[in-house]
Amino acid sequence: MLFDKIVRPALYRLHRHDAEAVHERTVRLLSRVGTIGPMTTALRRHYRIDDPCTVFGIRFPNRLGLAAGMDKDGRALKAWSALGFGFVEVGTVTWHAQPGNPRPRLFALSDSDAVINRMGFNNAGATALAQRLDATGPLDVPLGISIGKSKVTPVEDAIADYRNSLVTLHPYADYVAINVSSPNTPGLRKLQDRGALTELLTELSRTAHELADKAGRGPTPLLVKVAPDLSFDAIAELLDVCTEHKVAGIIATNTTLARDGLAPGDARFVEEQGGLSGRPLAARALDVVRFIHEQAGDSLPIIGVGGISGPDDALRMLDAGASLLQVFTAFALHGPGVVKRINSRLAPRSAAAR
Numbered sequence: 038m039l040f041d042k043i044v045r046p047a048l049y050r051l052h053r054h055d056a057e058a059v060h061e062r063t064v065r066l067l068s069r070v071g072t073i074g075p076m077t078t079a080l081r082r083h084y085r086i087d088d089p090c091t092v093f094g095i096r097f098p099n100r101l102g103l104a105a106g107m108d109k110d111g112r113a114l115k116a117w118s119a120l121g122f123g124f125v126e127v128g129t130v131t132w133h134a135q136p137g138n139p140r141p142r143l144f145a146l147s148d149s150d151a152v153i154n155r156m157g158f159n160n161a162g163a164t165a166l167a168q169r170l171d172a173t174g175p176l177d178v179p180l181g182i183s184i185g186k187s188k189v190t191p192v193e194d195a196i197a198d199y200r201n202s203l204v205t206l207h208p209y210a211d212y213v214a215i216n217v218s219s220p221n222t223p224g225l226r227k228l229q230d231r232g233a234l235t236e237l238l239t240e241l242s243r244t245a246h247e248l249a250d251k252a253g254r255g256p257t258p259l260l261v262k263v264a265p266d267l268s269f270d271a272i273a274e275l276l277d278v279c280t281e282h283k284v285a286g287i288i289a290t291n292t293t294l295a296r297d298g299l300a301p302g303d304a305r306f307v308e309e310q311g312g313l314s315g316r317p318l319a320a321r322a323l324d325v326v327r328f329i330h331e332q333a334g335d336s337l338p339i340i341g342v343g344g345i346s347g348p349d350d351a352l353r354m355l356d357a358g359a360s361l362l363q364v365f366t367a368f369a370l371h372g373p374g375v376v377k378r379i380n381s382r383l384a385p386r387s388a389a390a391r
Contacts, residue, residue, distance in 0.1 A: 319343065
């Protein structure tokens with residue numbers, strides 16, 4: 038309540054209601070917090086809740102992670118676990134550094150508890166991220182890295198683009214998320230089609246095994262992130278390809294192009310281009326997670342993301358078949374308290390199940 042009533046309004050007033058400026062200030066502040074040992078220790082003591090589980094062969098200290106998009110370039114990695122997250126996904130990162138789409142490109146829809154973004158994979162590139170991760174050193178929670186196609190790379194050359202990022206970043210990743218579902222890079226979602234996805238996963242799976250053999254360890258788990266706007270028939274085809282190529286899991290879902298469920302006070306945002314996240318996405322994301330679990334069972338563990346605003350949403354997502362969860366919009370709009378509330382509800386349930 039303190040965050041909602043005082044902190045967030047003050048941040049938005051300070052930055053003249055520029056959501057991206059608020060986002061940038063938050064990440065910059067947390068990057069500094071992560072360097073102050075006594076502060077991260079105090080935050081961890083307050084927010085951290087242990088609820089361990091093992092998924093994709095990885096041990097997670099709890100089931101709730103930070104979704105890609107909040108910390109694209111891995112600038113605040115030491116702070117996220119102190120705020121209660123059980124894992125962190127950075128990116129989406131591309132092989133080539135790129136500025137993203139023109140501003141304004143990020144909009145907070147407070148009445149709808151939602152965000153619209155058309156950021157366009159703005160990031161410093163895979164090599165810069167690798168250098169930062171090398172300098173940062175080991176984390177105390179698993180790290181996922183989301184990779185996508187550079188805007189300057191034609192769709193027909195996408196495989197080499199993804200492969201370059203995988204080769205560069207695999208030493209630092211506990212898992213790699215293959216983002217073929219963002220609505221903000223032209224042509225990217227075509228890579229979800231059976232033929233294109235087959236070619237992409239064939240090469241990335243082969244590369245992951247080659248890299249693992251050279252390193253003398255098992256391959257880094259590869260996950261595919263899907264769009265909520267796909268039909269169930271298209272999702273079923275995608276799952277067939279993922280199963281065939283032994284993908285480790287699915288992230289469901291990305292943002293949506295739909296504008297269903299916006300509050301009347303946010304009607305002015307209906308025509309804004311970009312992907313919608315937050316509460317209006319909850320029902321569709323839940324349906325997609327449930328469908329994937331019904332189709333694939335335990336062979337494709339799911340990270341459920343989309344519209345998780347509190348403990349009840351998190352429980353519904355787990356009941357639908359998700360093994361892990363991620364939040365982005367809820368954290369951005371309501372602060373770290375939402376992480377603690379969700380984990381506080383999940384931990385007793387997990388303990389009872391054990």
